Amino acid sequence: MRVAIIKNNGHIDKRIERLLSYSEIKGDFISKFTRNSLNMYHCVIFTHKNNIQNLPKVIESIVLEKKILVIYINNTLSIGEFYNVMNDLYFSVINEQNLEIELLSVINNSVKYINEINRLNLEKDRVVEELKTINNVSKAKRSLMSKGFTEDEAHKFIQRKAMDLRLSKLETANLIIENKIDI
Numbered sequence: 001m002r003v004a005i006i007k008n009n010g011h012i013d014k015r016i017e018r019l020l021s022y023s024e025i026k027g028d029f030i031s032k033f034t035r036n037s038l039n040m041y042h043c044v045i046f047t048h049k050n051n052i053q054n055l056p057k058v059i060e061s062i063v064l065e066k067k068i069l070v071i072y073i074n075n076t077l078s079i080g081e082f083y084n085v086m087n088d089l090y091f092s093v094i095n096e097q098n099l100e101i102e103l104l105s106v107i108n109n110s111v112k113y114i115n116e117i118n119r120l121n122l123e124k125d126r127v128v129e130e131l132k133t134i135n136n137v138s139k140a141k142r143s144l145m146s147k148g149f150t151e152d153e154a155h156k157f158i159q160r161k162a163m164d165l166r167l168s169k170l171e172t173a174n175l176i177i178e179n180k181i182d183i
Contacts, residue, residue, distance in 0.1 A: 001111060003027045004041040008049040012073060015099055016045060023104050033062065042111045043069040048076075048096070056081040063091045067118070069110045073099060090114060133170040140173035147183060157183075 005016055007029040020027040030037070033044055044062065052058055063070050063085040072082065075096040085091040092110060094102045137158060144154035161181060162172040175181045 001025050001043075001107070002041045003107065004033060004037055004044040005029050006033060006044065006046050006050050006052070007031055008047055008051070010047075010049050012047050012049060012096065012099075016073075016103065019100060019103050023108075025104075025107065033058070038062070038065060038067045041068055042115070043071060043107055045071045045073065047073040059091070060085050063088050066090055069107070069114055071103070071106060073103075089117070129170075133168075133173070136173040136177065137169055140176040143176055144183065 003020060003025055005013065005027050007013055013029065017027060017029075028041075037044070046052070046055065046059060059070055059072060059082065062068070068090070070085075070091050072079075072091070072093050073096055074093055077095070079086065079093050082091070082093065086093075089110070092106045094106060137155075140158055141149075141151060141154040144157060145151060149157060158169060158172055158176065161167075161176075162169050165172060165175075167175075172181070176183075
């Protein structure tokens with residue numbers, strides 16, 4: 001697991017580094033979090049000491065990407081500027097006083113759940129695409145059957161046309177439904 005820590009060259013950095021090294025989590029201190037960083041890290045840690053303009057907006061934009069965990073370490077109980085993402089699974093606030101107690105637990109548990117959610121979202125997208133294909137192929141078969149094909153002939157026609165045109169079955173079915181393929 002890789003964690004990006006937005007450095008501020010203060011005592012919090014040293015505390016975070018110490019905690020991560022004890023748990024064998026790889027922490028990289030970076031000065032700026034870029035869009036490419038979303039794919040490189042499982043988690044990013046910001047602190048109240050970071051000198052970043054519009055920090056709440058920066059954090060909110062990363063959280064809304066729904067890819068990695070964002071942890072904000074604060075020294076007060078006031079977190080009103082984060083009201084938009086406060087109850088989001090991809091965002092967690094840790095009070096600086098509780099850093100040693102909460103940091104590793106939040107990272108390990110949240111990242112585990114986020115990885116599972118991301119995996120399930122990919123699986124859901126695959127199943128939705130598969131269902132769309134099945135529905136459109138069925139529509140295309142009905143269209144062909146209304147023109148005199150049997151169901152078996154319609155199925156074979158769709159497969160053959162897909163191969164001939166080098167298209168997916170979904171794309172071929174859509175063309176048949178739109179009457180853009182000569183029959």
